[in-house]
Amino acid sequence: MSVSPTEKTARTGHELDYLCANAIRVLSMDGVQKAKSGHPGMPMGMADASYVLWKVFLKHNPADPAWPDRDRFVLSAGHGSMLIYSLLYLTGYDLSMEDLQQFRQWGSRTPGHPEYGHTPGVETTTGPLGQGISTAVGMALAEQYLATKFNRPDFPVVDHYTYGICGDGDLMEGVSHEAASLAGHLKLGKLIFLYDANKISIDGSTDLAFTENVSQRFEAYGWHVQEVNGHNMAEVEVAIAQAQTETERPSLIVARTHIGQGSPNKVDTAKAHGEPLGDDEIRLTKHALNWPNETPFYVPDEVVTNMRRAVETGARQQEEWEVMMGRYREAHPDLAQLWDQMMARALPKDWDAVLPKFEPSEKGLATRAASGQTLNALAPAIPSLLGGSADLHGSNNTMIKGSPAIQADAFDGRNLHFGVREHGMGAIQNGMALHGGLIPYGGTFLVFSDYVRPAVRLAALMGVQSIYIFTHDSIGLGEDGPTHQPVEHVASLRIIPNVYVVRPADAPETAVAWRIALEHKDGPTALILTRQAVPTLDRGTDANQLTPADGALRGAYVLRDVENPQVILLASGSEVQIALEAAQLLADRQIAARVVSFPCWELFEKQDGAYRESVLPSQVTARVAIEAGLPFGWERYVGSSGNVIGVETFGASAPYKELYKQYGLTAERMADAAAALM
């Protein structure tokens, strides 16, 4: 049994401070109890340390959670959501006592896990372990990048910390390893995490599965590591101050804590983790804490008065920053204008004029190459664009030419090397986007989108703009074989709500795909790109030409039309050329075939019924789709009478033209399938 907070209160003399920390405990216990579900133990264990962080250090303005230079706070251990809700309420955010009492109820502002965009002051959605700390790395990276870009002597435009709390579970997850290693590499000195080392996870003691030396591991990453008693406020305060002075290394403060601290019977047990303490134990706990009133959700006025000083302090801090920004606008008008543009993620006027034009070419080029050209054309015009690749720059065509790599001592470059850390990359992208000022992109092979997937889901759930450059998008990558050949990945990305999955057919559609990604500001976009060359189609307004690629903005469009089409051929990406060939073969057989290029299902679903009907007229039921992947889902567009040509199994290692033949992705087969439907 640990020393109780009240004893320590007496010892340290910070009676009011411990009263405030206990208020967090009480609100957390009571909130979980009322909801009949939730996690009281973590907030109770971290009440002391988080109180110190928020009271002494955190630079924030509860009245304006969007102040750009606020410190970021990430509760990576998101199940302890009552901790942050309590802190937000107590420090005066737009979150009421009634909100706390609605914890975990339909329509409330206090969901089971913290959700970005849902509760003011919540910087990122957490709950899936490991994501929060990795996302925080992205925020700290963004801070350092923007500070390098905008700060000038006497003008600290961007100068804030990224703080957070993580738990044992976060540090067991692989994604946190990836992000922490990169954070150490980049020497993100303003990233400071408290590690709630309570030695308890859901199954019981962490000794069951987690006995590594975490401190030593983080030192190996190049982090600055301190160990403190997480219930001793003085120790925590010294450690955070120390972490601030360490500017060359991210900091991990290992806070030894007791889960459920204050609860006489459940402290230090897994029972405190994920269920209400129960009325009896709550009563005993309040008694042990010398809590003045047993009424649920009771908080002494002096606590509120003390903690709400944050409102005044924060307003003053932001005001000082605004004054400084006023002077900055005079001293550095160009930079200030750029600042406004980037923070708004605004696309400058006529930005699209720089989009490259691609001449028709039978030989064509790979859409990954077209993407690289487009990115390089856009980069000067859209300075918010910042990203890189998970060690596949050359393959993903993600390099901005002429710009150096971002490194610890060089944050003025524009090319990030994420290392072979796809999952960490996705989470870091989320943090960059959430920080503001940046539109992040990250590249890897499409097959490894599986590694990124949990971060993609969070981007979609949060509605943040993040761009994935997934190349080598089918068996068309050839010899690397089935471990590298995505067959199910396009479909499995299409399934995630709010992700735009764009698989362009040729270079001009690739430029349009980038436009879609840049204009999709409330969710992520996945660009699905070929390794192999595809013809650059002859498009225009002449009768003998195919239609312009702008049609892709509507998700699907008639690429090649005929009068009174008897059959509709649908395709995306590299298979569009096959559909065009098939249409020609059908023409030779006197069958009129329309070809629909179908780069983005989600956009097509957003079009009105009249447009959708104009592309896929109900009366034309003879429809064949082709895609170099699983047919899964195409039934929706070809209907019961239609047919889908796809790859029903994993691929194989061989040159890609051989694979297309072996898997029957041919114009002849498509034409035959269409003719059979007549």
Next chain:
Amino acid sequence: MSVSPTEKTARTGHELDYLCANAIRVLSMDGVQKAKSGHPGMPMGMADASYVLWKVFLKHNPADPAWPDRDRFVLSAGHGSMLIYSLLYLTGYDLSMEDLQQFRQWGSRTPGHPEYGHTPGVETTTGPLGQGISTAVGMALAEQYLATKFNRPDFPVVDHYTYGICGDGDLMEGVSHEAASLAGHLKLGKLIFLYDANKISIDGSTDLAFTENVSQRFEAYGWHVQEVNGHNMAEVEVAIAQAQTETERPSLIVARTHIGQGSPNKVDTAKAHGEPLGDDEIRLTKHALNWPNETPFYVPDEVVTNMRRAVETGARQQEEWEVMMGRYREAHPDLAQLWDQMMARALPKDWDAVLPKFEPSEKGLATRAASGQTLNALAPAIPSLLGGSADLHGSNNTMIKGSPAIQADAFDGRNLHFGVREHGMGAIQNGMALHGGLIPYGGTFLVFSDYVRPAVRLAALMGVQSIYIFTHDSIGLGEDGPTHQPVEHVASLRIIPNVYVVRPADAPETAVAWRIALEHKDGPTALILTRQAVPTLDRGTDANQLTPADGALRGAYVLRDVENPQVILLASGSEVQIALEAAQLLADRQIAARVVSFPCWELFEKQDGAYRESVLPSQVTARVAIEAGLPFGWERYVGSSGNVIGVETFGASAPYKELYKQYGLTAERMADAAAALM
């Protein structure tokens, strides 16, 4: 520029040894050159160390790659596949020179990355980085478990090492962190990995993104770490011997190597990594290596003679083991019988007699609870079953009651604590299955199947039997909210080829789901289970009863039938009860509705056309499906005229009954939708 192997040959005097190592270099260069694609640099860098491992230490019988007590060798850096193909050819496996020359061609036995089941001697499919080393942890775990179970004084039935080679990329990936941490925790002393520390990844120097202290990190995990010159065979030999004597810790041997070693112009550059060296550079390399003949694929006879001694040695070693096993069968007949049963993953006669019976109950129970009961009933009968949970035993109902946890000093338990390491768990399961003797299972929340996904895909690609217990399978989990509510996950698992995704409707179907999983020996099975209670349906052969749950063995079956059905209601899992209610509502409206329970699409697709037609008669086009997830894919079964009721967006935090109402997953809506189709 490094010391060339030839110089070292002279220095160490092991001329023949270096000739053999150079043969690996030559075959790798020539194989990649002929294929016009591949990765020569890694095999050239690790030729010396891998030669030492295979020549001096590896216990294997090239004539019988399935010998149960062979050492396992895992090439985690799978892109260096020509390394293992060269070693397999040179040591006398059933892999010919012609096979090497067919590298990366259609139908060849030497695909771009090593594929399990495709090439004799390849223990696991690698290529996706981080998977190999994590899978190897599972092999080493299986070894220790089976050794504890079967070994007796003088009878070392299971007594082998698990070796492997990993690269920088493997160690950047989070999954390797998860598995390595657990390997250290479990003190898997017979796991020995060579780390090809060549300081080069695809983008260039690892200094671009990877400057952590790997040795220190692995020491923090509890590994035994040594650092050697990977081109000095004597150093490597001493280090491996030392690693063998260290029985309490897994070993990492950091082998400092030069990628493309031997190539005068490409050594130590990313150019050596992933493309052919080119004819000129190959000529220069062969010259630098003093290679006796420039003819592609030339290997001196003395190399083959020297390395093929493995055939004789291996045969003798296996023979000795077989003799020992003969004595073992006499001394320990019961154990020997159990050994045969487990190694065959055989289900004992009448094993299914132990499957629990569940009485009809309106209150019912959660299918996760039914799964726990089934698992506990099966565990005594099927000793091959071994698994656990990623820190959610209580939630996943994965605990075998009365059996202790497996810990470093206690490998006689049957409950694994994987920690909060879902991805590592999936890869470790793969290793356990590949080792032989075990049918592994692992549990987590369904939403975190996203974390496991890359390992699920490999299980499916390899065709190994692995069981996932994914609980909390929909918005039905309630208050934890959208971060924990899978909406797209059932569909996204159904997309992966060769995965059985089974979502049982009630307790009896859950028992059948386990039967499906146990009988699906050539691929993984995902059990999709509810958190919340569902009624245990009244099934039997009486006219007023629903049909028996055995129908689930065919993937989908008529659960409630009517004469001349006018409409078919399709559902899986917890929504089957809604479909049944809807059928009753329709009956009240004089509409005859058949209800089809649809737990497993993959199995239904394997049924013959007559059966499928009998369940879903073509003439009944009025069909409504309901699933507490995205409708994606159900179009295939409801057809163009049908309707799917699903959840089109992320969920929300609230009690689950409220969520079902808010998202319209109700019998009334389903009945209305069906009536509207009349």
